[in-house]
Amino acid sequence: MSDSNQKPEGLALLFADDERSLQELMKLELPRMGHTVTVCPDGETAVAAIEKNNYDCIIVDLDMPGLTGIDVIAKLKEQSPDTEAVILTGKSTTESAIAALRYGAFDYLTKPCKLVEIEALLRRVSDKRKLTKQYHAVKRRLESIEGAPKLIGDSKPMEQVRRLIARVAPTESTVLIRGETGAGKELVARAVHDQSDRAAAPFVAINCGALPETLIESELFGHAKGAFTGADEHRVGLFEVANGGTIFLDEIGELPKAMQAKLLRVLESREIRRVGENKTVSINVRVVCATHRNIEDMVAEGDFREDLMYRINTFEIHLPALRERSADIPELAVHLLKRFRPGAKPIQQQLSDDAIEALTSHVWPGNVRELANVIEHATILCDEGPIYAEHLPRHFGKRQLTGAAKSRGPMTLRDMEMEAIHESLERHDGSKPKAAEELGISLKTLYNKLNSESGAKNAA
Numbered sequence: 001m002s003d004s005n006q007k008p009e010g011l012a013l014l015f016a017d018d019e020r021s022l023q024e025l026m027k028l029e030l031p032r033m034g035h036t037v038t039v040c041p042d043g044e045t046a047v048a049a050i051e052k053n054n055y056d057c058i059i060v061d062l063d064m065p066g067l068t069g070i071d072v073i074a075k076l077k078e079q080s081p082d083t084e085a086v087i088l089t090g091k092s093t094t095e096s097a098i099a100a101l102r103y104g105a106f107d108y109l110t111k112p113c114k115l116v117e118i119e120a121l122l123r124r125v126s127d128k129r130k131l132t133k134q135y136h137a138v139k140r141r142l143e144s145i146e147g148a149p150k151l152i153g154d155s156k157p158m159e160q161v162r163r164l165i166a167r168v169a170p171t172e173s174t175v176l177i178r179g180e181t182g183a184g185k186e187l188v189a190r191a192v193h194d195q196s197d198r199a200a201a202p203f204v205a206i207n208c209g210a211l212p213e214t215l216i217e218s219e220l221f222g223h224a225k226g227a228f229t230g231a232d233e234h235r236v237g238l239f240e241v242a243n244g245g246t247i248f249l250d251e252i253g254e255l256p257k258a259m260q261a262k263l264l265r266v267l268e269s270r271e272i273r274r275v276g277e278n279k280t281v282s283i284n285v286r287v288v289c290a291t292h293r294n295i296e297d298m299v300a301e302g303d304f305r306e307d308l309m310y311r312i313n314t315f316e317i318h319l320p321a322l323r324e325r326s327a328d329i330p331e332l333a334v335h336l337l338k339r340f341r342p343g344a345k346p347i348q349q350q351l352s353d354d355a356i357e358a359l360t361s362h363v364w365p366g367n368v369r370e371l372a373n374v375i376e377h378a379t380i381l382c383d384e385g386p387i388y389a390e391h392l393p394r395h396f397g398k399r400q401l402t403g404a405a406k407s408r409g410p411m412t413l414r415d416m417e418m419e420a421i422h423e424s425l426e427r428h429d430g431s432k433p434k435a436a437e438e439l440g441i442s443l444k445t446l447y448n449k450l451n452s453e454s455g456a457k458n459a460a
């Protein structure tokens, strides 16, 4: 991540040490490294400077007469928690330096330290600040596209989901979220994390179905440099990235059998082993899984390990399909509209009655993801004012009225789903990628549904 050929971003530094010669040295050398520096002779002056100015990083001597380095850091973390702190310490006080790390210091240097060590450490501070800024920028962009991750819906089924989330979140239980594709399982997983004691630590999501089998292990557990062709550098796996927080294993049913055994071992031992390394690393990660597949059937067919199934579904949350909570559709539609038309307006000004009627009577095989696509389509045709049924995709809302559906009598949800798939395939001259995109489901899911339909027909 750190490119040693690249000049680090200049940092605003504060240096505090009672040694005159060090003060003089830093006044000269830190600017030569491209940083600006305020030099202070003691803790009191340092605290006064921190109260007046903003610094990216402070470097403080641990042992100063009056306020010590730890006192200065404690004050700094109250005043400006984002500013990094580096401790300078004599060899004999390494233990106090470790105490300083507990107070939130970034790192410590033992005196006498070389200028190259200070330079390397400041480069790391600079890298960290750059990454933090990038993280906030990406998060803001994502929120402006998707809206802040918020579970919308007050329908009875969603109230029940919320109740379950609130019950399980504060525990350490592994959670299995079941529900159709696009129903919002990742949002439920995030809500479990956000309502837990781990909320301030990372939430890391990975789709087990989206990675080639050969890469999953190193993605989850990391690898040593040279562990396999292409492993040019040491890489930390997602379990380590999520340490202290939550890992969300989406589409757990897609995990290859060999990986299922490895995952089970990790869940039981709470230790991981990076690919190409012998030693194990302890991890403290809460695991939340999700699947749209019937895991019990997969176990019966020998595709999923029974012991892993029991291990991951300590607590289950079933997320109902959108058609089972149609009362949420208007509010969800307006929430999704904000992605394309920022600003909040009442539902009546955004959606006409006929649009609400068409939306609430649709079957939604692609669930909320499909709803987001339909809303995007409507905003292309209608960039302001209420959305009418005519702005919805052409096939929309008609399905329930087709002669075939009426003459067949009551249809199962599965039949309706297959009808939506076939209609979409027809509209796109049989193109499965286009149909999958329109329906808001993955190509893999489309194939699965078509295969299980032809399997059922063959069996009949």
Ligand SMILES: Nc1ncnc2c1ncn2[C@@H]1O[C@H](COP(=O)(O)OP(=O)(O)OP(=O)(O)O)[C@@H](O)[C@H]1O
Residues within 6 Å of the ligand: 146, 150, 151, 152, 153, 179, 180, 181, 182, 183, 184, 185, 186, 187, 188, 250, 292, 332, 335, 368, 369, 372
């Ligand atoms: N209750 C909800 N409130 C707000 N937005 C939602 C809700 N449910 C789903 N969404 C939105 O719908 C989209 C799909 O949701 P998500 O990715 O969580 O579904 P999923 O069930 O995990 O799908 P998949 O099984 O395909 O991974 C996302 O853009 C998400 O923000």
